[in-house]
Amino acid sequence: MADRRRGLAAVVALGVGAVVLAGCSSGTAAAGGETLPACSSLEGETVSLVVPYEPGGGYDSYARLLAPYLEQNTGATIAVQNRPGAGGLLALNNLLTERPDGTTIAIMNGVGAGGSSLAGAEGAQFSLDDFTYIGRVVSEPPLIVTSANGPYQTFDAVRQAQGFRWGSTGPGAEDYVTASLLSRVFEIDAEVVTGFPGSGETELAILQGALDxxxxxxxxxxxxxxxxxxxxVLRMGEQPPSWLQADVPWVRDVPMSDEQRALIDAHLALxxxxxxxxxxxxxxxxxxxxxxEAMAAAMANPDLLAAAQQQERELAFLPGAELDTLVQRILSAPPHYRELLASMY
Incomplete structure (x- = not known):
């Protein structure tokens, strides 16, 4: 099938980066790079790039992919640090109190963190517009999957399930917010089982039949x-990855009422x-x-693009200023979307 997405297909090999100790430098900078003039204040500094999950998952892998190119452009040493907890919320709560001098940054789960904040969840001590947005690495609208050995081989089957079991790392994660929202919008008889350290453990539980x-x-x-x-069984993105079969339905193609569609559209913005x-x-x-400036330069670096292609990782950069605008649009979501999110917690 022709590639209908923005570039590179992505795959996370479980365990990638797990052998790299949290807090250790990400490695040497790409050869031939020079510090950007705007980054003279960070040159020679050690910067913590915080990953709010365990090593080996997608967020960890993206952080370690980017780190050498950020080092190249800033002149700083980037130390990737894994700080899991509360489904990714703990690291973001801690970021609120870090010195605003650029020596601590984080990769954020926008859906999980944004959903938790909009819902007023107890674990989210921040508003989505509290943070300083540097730039988006990728926007990968989630894919809904079920066990290939289970009874739910279509989304229609999921909607008709009795006691469907979703897996999630916790309330602060995308897998919790999206699963909970779909269950509420489409009135699926389901529960979200939380507490998995990462997507690898969730996948294992599906393989073992403990989750659906x-x-x-x-x-x-x-x-x-x-x-x-x-x-x-369902994709949340309009354009499917090039490797995915064409018959997997997009969520907006599922028959639904105007009220249901308004909730889905608000979630797609998030x-x-x-x-x-x-x-x-x-x-x-x-x-x-x-x-x-450093992230914009890194995301346009041919070496990074080649490395991402080799790892089969998609990139979809959005500048920080445009993220600021997007965040304001998200914060203007319909009240009933916020109410629905709040009811999940």
Whole structure:
């Protein structure tokens, strides 16, 4: 099938980066790079790039993919640090109190964090517009998958299920927010089983029959789908990855009422925020300018594009200023969307 997406297909090999100790430097910078003039204040500094999940998952892998190119452009040493907890919320709560000098940044689960914040969840101590947005790494609208050995081989079957079991890392994660929202909007008799450290453990539970399905980024689902252990039943993105069979329905193609469609559309806007890099609230102007320029340069670097292609990872950059605008649009979501999110917690 022709490639209908923005570029590179993505796949997460479980365990990638797990052997790299949290807090250790990501490695040497790409050869031949020079520090950007805007980043003179960070040159020679050690910067913590916080991943709010365990090593080996998609967020960890993206952070380690980007780190050498950010080092190249900033002149700083990037230390990738895994700080899991509360479904990704703990690291973001801690980021609120970090010094706004650009020496601590994080990769954020935009859907999970945004959904938790909009819902007023107890674990989310922030508003979505508290953070300084540096730029989006990728926007991968999630894919809904079920066990290939289970009774739910279509989304219609999921909708008719009795006691469907979703898997999730926790309330702060995309897999919780999307699964919960679909269950409410389409009145699915389901529960979300939380507490899995990462998507690898959730996948294992599906393989073992302890779960029926999950929501997750398409790249992380690709290996299991191609190995025949998971069945894709619904996609949240309009354009499918090039490797996915064409008959997997898009959520907006599912028959629904106007009220249901309004809720789905609000959620699709939240999904668009994707996986951004963010800094603490009120990050100083010099650091903000540095990071935004450094990320824009990194995301246009042919070496990074080649590395992403080799790892079969999609990239979809969105500048920090455009993310600011998107966040304001998300914060203007219909009240009943916020109410629905709040009811999930």
């Amino acid at each position: 399905g999950m929501s997750g980024n398409p790249g992380s689902r690709r290996q299991a789908i191609e190995e025949g252990t998971q069945t894709p 999904i668009e925020i994707g996986r951004p890099l963010v800094g603490p609230p009120g990050m100083d102007e010099a650091a903000t300018t540095c990071w935004r």
